Amino acid sequence: MDEVKALVNGLANKHGRTRESLLPILQGVVDKMRYLSSEAMTEVARELDLSAAQVFGTATFYSFLDTQPRGKYVIRICKTISCDMHGKRDVLQTIEEILKIRIGETTSNRKFTLLETNCLGWCHKAPAMLINDEPYTELNADKVRDIINEYIRK
């Protein structure tokens, strides 16, 4: 709890305490804690003199501001049509087989979370996915197996 408090306080000192500081502060919390806990959102509300419902509203609006605990590596696989037509299904199946999780789930060692995302803008190099902030493109079953294995060894 104190760790969250200190983190939010530091971010508020850095970004300011006006309403437009809300987004960078929430991003900062996600960077550090990997998701926005109820305690973290309450702390942000306290620092910025907002209501908790307002912070929750902003947090749930943005896909990249997670409000549920996530693994260390968040895999976001593109769910839009170009990637789908370029064999996303094989890629997804391979990830699910290796990590033994389905979309929306987190591995029991809290290392990986598997999610879907809307278009990443890599249609010309479909299928594409993100692992945390790193994009991976022109995927196929073999390529994605190597990538995931590399992360497993990390």
Next chain:
Amino acid sequence: MSKISIKIDGISIDIEEGQTILEAAKLAGIKIPSLCYHEDLRVAGNCRVCLVELKGARNLVASCAMPANDGMEVSTNTHRVREARKHVIELLLSEHNADCTKCYKNGKCELQNLASEYIVGEHMFLDLVPDKHYSIDRYNPAIVKDDSRCIRCQRCVRTCEQLQSVSALGVAYKGAAMKVSTFYENELFEVVCTNCGQCVNRCPTGALVEKTYIDEVWDALYDPNKHVVVQTAPAVRVALGEELGFGPGQRVTGKMVTALKRIGFDSILDTDFTADLTIMEEGTELLRRLKRAIVDKDPNVSLPMFTSCSPGWIKFIEHTFPEYLDNLSTCKSPQQMFGALVKTYYAQKRNIDPANIVSVSIMPCTAKKFEADRPEMRSSGYKDVDYVLTTRELATMIKQTGIDFLTLADSSYDSIMGKSTGAAVIFGATGGVMEAALRTAYEIVTGREVPFDALNITPVRGIEGMREASIKIENTLPAWGFLEGVELKTAVAHGLANAKLLMENIHAGAKSYHFVEIMACPGGCLGGGGQPIPTNADIRKKRAEAIYDEDMNMPLRKSHENPEISIIYEEFLGEPLGTKSHELLHTHYKERLRY
């Protein structure tokens, strides 16, 4: 502001620059349908029902959000406009649980009215309701939130933020999943909601409604072993008529009493009686605090003293400014004083076993339902107030009874605990508690009436969100010599957004007062969350005028002159702030979570 001229449906009209097309149309006598628009709130423009055609514009525009410009030509009734509006209504209905006959707002729903006006018979769009996982929050004693009825117009969200500075409700998620939600979608009783019901008063559909206790009250009335007592709050009598065929500002006190008798209540009594009692207790409490501060130089005395009549305000301060709980008057609200006395004093005098008394109150308020449920409110040994009904619920009961309210003869309140003064009735308006307290306290201290024409302390009246007034105390009676020359500083705020500002001023040390009145709702109780819908600035003004008329027409206008008050102190309570008072009429508060 300069004047501009626009043409709506061929009618030319001169308006102030800055007014919207919707406002201009209203002035021209043309009704444009709307759902998300409300006079009390800032424009949102998100329901799209108020679309109109603007000459020269490619798309239809939302008239609530479009400022009128000089020379504009607007059409509100073209084929294109009608079709577009009908589609908007149908789209809203495709996500709306339109099981109207089972809805509490059946017959009073703005969406239902529009569906009827636009003859939405066959659905053009898929019914999406079965695929949505809507939830209903009915775990709160005051307010029920049913997401399946919500059209996401966000009047409630804006009310909670702009009028009340509470923001217990916000907008969460996005796109098709977007919903009006509390923090973490918690139940309303778990969050900072003050139960003020301003959202309920503004919800166009049945998504936010009061929790009703009409059936429980009927059950009590039909039970031959129960003695059912009813009390009516000051602000109900100036608003009830609006639900039953009268225009705003009509006083219906006598008709209301007759209607309550016809419904079958055993005794029709008045919250105004305990409003007078509140003044005796609270006035004495204020004078004692001043004495402790001035004479005893007691550093622990908490000033300013805040009024404690408004349960929405009480819950707000418990959440938001818990460090000021000692500044709240310990007096219970008039409703709860009444409840505690009905099952003790009244029961004794009438020789009725309090276990067989059912005490019902008619309130302009939803927070009163929560207040009656507070664990502290059982000082008679029973639940002091069993059921709280809003003004709207009483109107429903009157309709259920089949009474022709418009032609009803007047009756007077029963006794005991039915007599009151003009000082009590003004409790229903912002500034009223302050005015009533000053009328009595000034006279106790100086032996003279307050130095205002006809007892009307106009500086504390009005509609400004925050008002200040001070009275210089001169030529005191010997016992109150320590107040000689003291300038009694007071402030009044209504609407929790104003209350928050006032509290911040006090907290920052920018302002200091002796006595502060705060009401949770805009306009005070007359604009309460349980009052007839619609409530807006114009209607609040008319209700306020009616309240001050009622005061002027009362033979007695100072609480301490109420003969029943003298009797209850003689026979039962002893003296203000005495042991018995302390036991029955005073309470304590608890700190609640800020988030």
